[in-house]
Amino acid sequence: MENYLSVQDIDSLSDWVLEARKMKKNSTQHKALGQGITVCLLFFNNSLRTRLSTQKAAMNLGMEVMVMNFGSEGWALEYEDGTVMNQGSSEHIKEAASVISQFCDIVAIRAFASLTDKEKDEAEIVLNGFAKYASIPVINMESSVGHPLQALADAITIDEQNTKKRPKIVLSWAPHPKALPHAVANSFVEMMQLLDANFVITHPEGYDLNPKITKNVQIEHDQKKACENADFVYVKNWSSYSNYGKVLHQNSDWMMTQEKLGKAKFMHCLPVRRNVVVEDAVLDGAQSLVIEQANNRTYAAQVVLKKILETS
Numbered sequence: 001m002e003n004y005l006s007v008q009d010i011d012s013l014s015d016w017v018l019e020a021r022k023m024k025k026n027s028t029q030h031k032a033l034g035q036g037i038t039v040c041l042l043f044f045n046n047s048l049r050t051r052l053s054t055q056k057a058a059m060n061l062g063m064e065v066m067v068m069n070f071g072s073e074g075w076a077l078e079y080e081d082g083t084v085m086n087q088g089s090s091e092h093i094k095e096a097a098s099v100i101s102q103f104c105d106i107v108a109i110r111a112f113a114s115l116t117d118k119e120k121d122e123a124e125i126v127l128n129g130f131a132k133y134a135s136i137p138v139i140n141m142e143s144s145v146g147h148p149l150q151a152l153a154d155a156i157t158i159d160e161q162n163t164k165k166r167p168k169i170v171l172s173w174a175p176h177p178k179a180l181p182h183a184v185a186n187s188f189v190e191m192m193q194l195l196d197a198n199f200v201i202t203h204p205e206g207y208d209l210n211p212k213i214t215k216n217v218q219i220e221h222d223q224k225k226a227c228e229n230a231d232f233v234y235v236k237n238w239s240s241y242s243n244y245g246k247v248l249h250q251n252s253d254w255m256m257t258q259e260k261l262g263k264a265k266f267m268h269c270l271p272v273r274r275n276v277v278v279e280d281a282v283l284d285g286a287q288s289l290v291i292e293q294a295n296n297r298t299y300a301a302q303v304v305l306k307k308i309l310e311t312s
């Protein structure tokens with residue numbers, strides 16, 4: 001595999017999940033594979049799980065890791081071709097990506113959506129800029145549009161916990177005081193389309209995700225009805241897509257509660273705002289999978305790194 005930019009780069013989800021679960025049992029069994037190889041993790045935005053799990057995955061494979069908080073420590077980058085760079089940007093992505101490619105063998109990028117310019121966000125200028133100008137493999141650690149490492153960890157978690165041939169899985173919108181990107185929800189939707197599941201999305205009117213991503217997935221605007229008899233309920237806030245990047249209303253009645261969850265397992269990518277997105281009783285209860293989801297981020301990243309190492 002050359003790059004891991006989206007869920008679409010997974011050639012066989014069942015094989016990848018199986019491989020991740022094997023590595024979870026013996027995480028350093030492939031330590032020789034990454035000897036002499038360096039991965040560079042570039043963060044244009046904050047992180048806890050992605051940073052530590054990707055670093056841990058690389059270390060498990062015997063790799064060296066360099067981390068840079070590019071958003072606060074790097075030069076402001078220009079992405080347009082032919083620009084007269086007499087404004088805020090100090091360095092062009094062409095030079096930056098080429099220089100970084102000399103220092104490491106794989107580069108991983110986190111660059112969130114601006115939520116102010118839909119066209120630019122959908123063009124994925126940072127991630128695609130690196131994919132275009134770097135001469136080494138590129139991994140998406142959450143871009144404007146997708147978070148495929150999170151979605152892979154979620155698929156591993158569901159595989160570990162599932163007891164049914166065709167589980168009912170619900171993606172539920174939840175309230176949040178800030179405008180959040182669509183990346184986690186988008187990649188989860190794409191991942192669910194690769195599974196044999198009864199998959200339902202529930203959200204208030206006005207919060208439809210990009211229809212090019214949701215395609216023909218069932219949408220149910222009654223959250224309680226959507227959650228009935230669910231096996232897994234994945235909760236996530238996102239801002240409006242049609243009224244791009246806007247929080248339309250507070251909808252505090254959409255917070256996930258034990259009553260709505262029923263017997264389903266609770267999933268969230270974290271970080272999560274307690275008693276806004278989900279009540280304490282759910283997060284602290286036995287049905288919550290959030291800590292295991294975070295644990296599986298290591299094995300998701302490890303399977304991606306291993307696939308790249310095996311083909312480069």
Ligand code: CP
Binds near residue numbers: 047048050051269
């Ligand atoms: N879920 C996730 O990506 O967490 P971080 O933002 O802390 O990396």
